[in-house]
Amino acid sequence: MDMSSLMKALDLGNTVLICANCSISYSGRAESFLADGDRIIMIKSDRTLLVHQPSGSTPINYMRDGTAFRFSSDGCRSVLHCSNAKEFMNIVFNRVHFHSFHELFDGQKLQITGSERDMSLMIYNTPGLIEEGFRPLSMEEHTKFGFIDVFGFDRNNVLVVVECKRYVADPKAVDQLKRYVEKVKVTKGLSSVRGILAAPRLSPSAESMLLELGFEFRPISPPKYFERFDSKQKRLDF
Amino acid sequence: MDMSSLMKALDLGNTVLICANCSISYSGRAESFLADGDRIIMIKSDRTLLVHQPSGSTPINYMRDGTAFRFSSDGCRSVLHCSNAKEFMNIVFNRVHFHSFHELFDGQKLQITGSERDMSLMIYNTPGLIEEGFRPLSMEEHTKFGFIDVFGFDRNNVLVVVECKRYVADPKAVDQLKRYVEKVKVTKGLSSVRGILAAPRLSPSAESMLLELGFEFRPISPPKYFERFDSKQKRLDF
DNA sequence: TCGGATAGGCGCCCA
DNA sequence: TGGGCGCTTATCCGA
Numbered sequence: 001m002d003m004s005s006l007m008k009a010l011d012l013g014n015t016v017l018i019c020a021n022c023s024i025s026y027s028g029r030a031e032s033f034l035a036d037g038d039r040i041i042m043i044k045s046d047r048t049l050l051v052h053q054p055s056g057s058t059p060i061n062y063m064r065d066g067t068a069f070r071f072s073s074d075g076c077r078s079v080l081h082c083s084n085a086k087e088f089m090n091i092v093f094n095r096v097h098f099h100s101f102h103e104l105f106d107g108q109k110l111q112i113t114g115s116e117r118d119m120s121l122m123i124y125n126t127p128g129l130i131e132e133g134f135r136p137l138s139m140e141e142h143t144k145f146g147f148i149d150v151f152g153f154d155r156n157n158v159l160v161v162v163e164c165k166r167y168v169a170d171p172k173a174v175d176q177l178k179r180y181v182e183k184v185k186v187t188k189g190l191s192s193v194r195g196i197l198a199a200p201r202l203s204p205s206a207e208s209m210l211l212e213l214g215f216e217f218r219p220i221s222p223p224k225y226f227e228r229f230d231s232k233q234k235r236l237d238f
Numbered sequence: 239m240d241m242s243s244l245m246k247a248l249d250l251g252n253t254v255l256i257c258a259n260c261s262i263s264y265s266g267r268a269e270s271f272l273a274d275g276d277r278i279i280m281i282k283s284d285r286t287l288l289v290h291q292p293s294g295s296t297p298i299n300y301m302r303d304g305t306a307f308r309f310s311s312d313g314c315r316s317v318l319h320c321s322n323a324k325e326f327m328n329i330v331f332n333r334v335h336f337h338s339f340h341e342l343f344d345g346q347k348l349q350i351t352g353s354e355r356d357m358s359l360m361i362y363n364t365p366g367l368i369e370e371g372f373r374p375l376s377m378e379e380h381t382k383f384g385f386i387d388v389f390g391f392d393r394n395n396v397l398v399v400v401e402c403k404r405y406v407a408d409p410k411a412v413d414q415l416k417r418y419v420e421k422v423k424v425t426k427g428l429s430s431v432r433g434i435l436a437a438p439r440l441s442p443s444a445e446s447m448l449l450e451l452g453f454e455f456r457p458i459s460p461p462k463y464f465e466r467f468d469s470k471q472k473r474l475d476f
Numbered sequence: 477t478c479g480g481a482t483a484g485g486c487g488c489c490c491a
Numbered sequence: 492t493g494g495g496c497g498c499t500t501a502t503c504c505g506a
Contacts, residue, residue: 113268175413203495
């Protein structure tokens with residue numbers, strides 16, 4: 001591998017692919033070592049470095065954007081030294097199977113639907129999903145009461161806090177709902193505030209926690225969630 | 239790009255790299271679309287697919303391991319159809335800049351220190367980090383009381399639950415500690431159990447929550463954490 | 477920049 | 492396989 005051409009490619013903002021047998025040491029937020037093996041190394045134009053093993057979705061090692069790179073060689077082996085403000089990584093190459101540089105143009109962002117926010121929006125626009133007579137007041141109230149997903153009154157004018165989860169609601173979700181309900185109680189000086197957890201489904205311990213706290217569950221899925229796979233789910237078009 | 243050779247490479251368990259201008263549609267756990275741009279596509283031997291833009295550390299699109307791939311072409315454009323049990327993805331190629339296949343051998347796992355578990359271990363082995371007279375009983379108790387990091391008695395034989403966080407402890411960490419303390423109280427039938435949060439630092443709202451609950455904070459960092467960068471931090475050698 | 481929360485989170489361990 | 496949870500989480504969004 002021609003080191004100077006690689007460094008030049010990085011300087012030009014190219015994206016670099018290297019396929020090599022190497023070992024990797026990391027020190028920073030933690031410390032790690034990865035013994036010899038074949039990996040794919042990707043260095044992006046923003047100086048993010050990713051090291052991928054031949055299986056798994058997450059990189060086995062990585063450095064965040066803005067990393068500085070330097071090559072060295074002790075005759076026998078070449079080493080890629082990577083560093084940023086708080087971290088170091090050394091990649092020791094045994095053999096480079098392959099490498100290439102690419103100038104890539106991509107300014108696109110992912111357009112996505114089916115997030116937790118979309119779920120909040122659906123409930124806000126169709127309050128009957130929670131119950132007859134539910135009147136949402138606000139969405140994503142970041143100021144007075146924290147980060148409440150949907151917030152409103154029930155038919156008896158009792159305040160309701162709704163927490164949405166796009167997948168199985170677990171104990172953490174109940175913790176979170178509880179925290180928001182407490183916050184609203186204190187802020188508003190109320191003794192009674194309802195807590196409702198809206199999610200496709202509840203985990204067992206989340207269910208027992210919810211019961212114990214006197215909170216409620218609504219089986220609701222994010223819009224478009226699995227619409228193609230679960231024909232039984234009623235779909236609300238927005 | 240020769241589609242049949244690519245499919246053959248995948249069948250052989252090779253790892254595939256493609257650099258191409260493409261657009262991507264996804265439907266499954268959510269629904270998304272990514273307009274035309276240059277990306278790096280990686281298909282691993284376990285049939286994980288990753289799509290990387292020229293910046294950022296996370297893939298912009300991906301399919302999990304065990305995905306099935308099929309190519310099609312309508313004369314003008316070729317399309318890679320990806321599917322697994324619950325998800326679909328279509329990658330529509332405008333132009334393939336480059337592609338290659340690699341047979342990779344890597345059975346190595348990352349050896350890492352500085353995790354939350356290492357922090358628990360450090361406290362378990364050096365109880366004085368919590369306070370004089372602290373006697374740990376168990377670590378990572380997964381059975382009776384949940385997932386408590388460190389669990390023990392103080393000098394007055396009062397039960398102590400310690401929750402470790404390797405970075406800034408936030409409101410969720412306090413929620414978690416609270417949940418464990420409650421669980422122990424109920425399980426053991428005790429009225430008084432101490433809760434201690436061990437972390438390098440506390441977020442503001444975590445601090446006020448902790449205070450309100452009568453819990454305590456210990457400024458402790460995971461072993462080796464930033465040892466190389468923060469010379470002011472007292473280091474305990476293990 | 478910091479704080480708080482979500483994520484198509486992923487990956488690991490254990491029942 | 493599903494629950495529970497840590498992560499060198501990353502990323503987004505608002506103050």
